[in-house]
Amino acid sequence: MPGLIAPSDYSREPPRHPCLKINAKEPFNAEPPRAALVASYVTPVDYFYKRNHGPIPIVEDIERYSVIITGLIDNSKDIFMKDIWSLPKHTVTATLQCAGNRRTAMSKTRKVRGVGWDVSALGNAVWGGAKLADVLELVGIPKLTKSTPSGGKHVEFVSIDKCKEENGGPYKASIPLIQATNPEADVLLAYEMNGEPLNRDHGYPLRVVVPGVIGARSVKWLDSINIIAEECQGFFMQKDYKMFPPTVDWDNINWSTRKPQMDFPVQSAICSLEDVNHIKPGKVSML
Numbered sequence: 155m156p157g158l159i160a161p162s163d164y165s166r167e168p169p170r171h172p173c174l175k176i177n178a179k180e181p182f183n184a185e186p187p188r189a190a191l192v193a194s195y196v197t198p199v200d201y202f203y204k205r206n207h208g209p210i211p212i213v214e215d216i217e218r219y220s221v222i223i224t225g226l227i228d229n230s231k232d233i234f235m236k237d238i239w240s241l242p243k244h245t246v247t248a249t250l251q252c253a254g255n256r257r258t259a260m261s262k263t264r265k266v267r268g269v270g271w272d273v274s275a276l277g278n279a280v281w282g283g284a285k286l287a288d289v290l291e292l293v294g295i296p297k298l299t300k301s302t303p304s305g306g307k308h309v310e311f312v313s314i315d316k317c318k319e320e321n322g323g324p325y326k327a328s329i330p331l332i333q334a335t336n337p338e339a340d341v342l343l344a345y346e347m348n349g350e351p352l353n354r355d356h357g358y359p360l361r362v363v364v365p366g367v368i369g370a371r372s373v374k375w376l377d378s379i380n381i382i383a384e385e386c387q388g389f390f391m392q393k394d395y396k397m398f399p400p401t402v403d404w405d406n407i408n409w410s411t412r413k414p415q416m417d418f419p420v421q422s423a424i425c426s427l428e429d430v431n432h433i434k435p436g437k438v439s440m441l
């Protein structure tokens with residue numbers, strides 16, 4: 155893709171704040187100490203959890219960077235940053251939460267697959283960008299559209315990063331077209347986080363933000379948008395981020411029996427104490 159490249163190794167990763175607790179180094183997955191979450195309503199970018207599945211892409215030339223919108227529409231179109239910047243800018247304060255948040259605690263009861271997270275794989279940010287509903291109008295899809303005339307019912311976001319789960323292919327996910335074209339759903343193509351341009355870890359130059367839905371659908375380093383008939387068939391929609399009962403046999407799993415997780419309640423946790431603090435009966439002691 156012009157202007158944006160995806161390294162195949164981890165030699166060009168961005169700098170990160172030393173306070174982050176690293177749950178996996180390559181790809182980089184880290185969360186802040188609990189206290190950082192309650193220190194301010196809006197989570198500072200440095201302390202915001204980072205959830206990656208491959209090396210972080212690099213913008214080589216922002217003027218050449220574009221997102222192609224294609225699929226079940228009359229005419230495909232390349233959208234450049236200048237097109238995005240010329241649309242009305244919206245700021246949306248939204249919580250992003252990884253569906254794997256608190257997996258470490260869950261695994262103490264019964265083993266859960268995936269990177270272990272404590273309670274801080276979530277954060278609040280003020281996202282700035284164009285509404286996806288406005289961007290889709292640039293390719294002739296009106297607001298509140300359920301289906302395009304050629305049968306497009308879902309909007310797939312494709313990145314450029316190289317993920318081993320996708321056999322070296324990019325991360326991708328989709329949401330229903332009706333949600334994407336509903337201005338009140340506040341789905342953004344965001345270029346700012348807390349008033350600053352996105353940084354590399356969080357999707358520079360452009361990412362999707364889908365409020366109210368698991369973080370996995372907020373695709374970073376956007377490369378293309380496909381209007382498709384069925385939901386995205388990628389690994390992270392079909393073979394991950396699904397909920398199964400405790401009786402599931404992980405070695406013989408029938409993934410198609412569950413829908414991809416989308417809406418997700420925000421979790422609450424005690425953040426003034428870390429797990430190493432114990433409360434003994436009768437008195438409080440800080441170890």
Ligand code: MTE
Binds near residue numbers: 204207208250
């Ligand atoms: N987008 C791309 N391209 N690659 C990824 O690995 N991870 C997803 C989502 N978007 C991911 C992605 C997941 S699982 C989550 S929880 C959020 O990004 C995390 O966003 P953050 O790192 O900005 O906190």
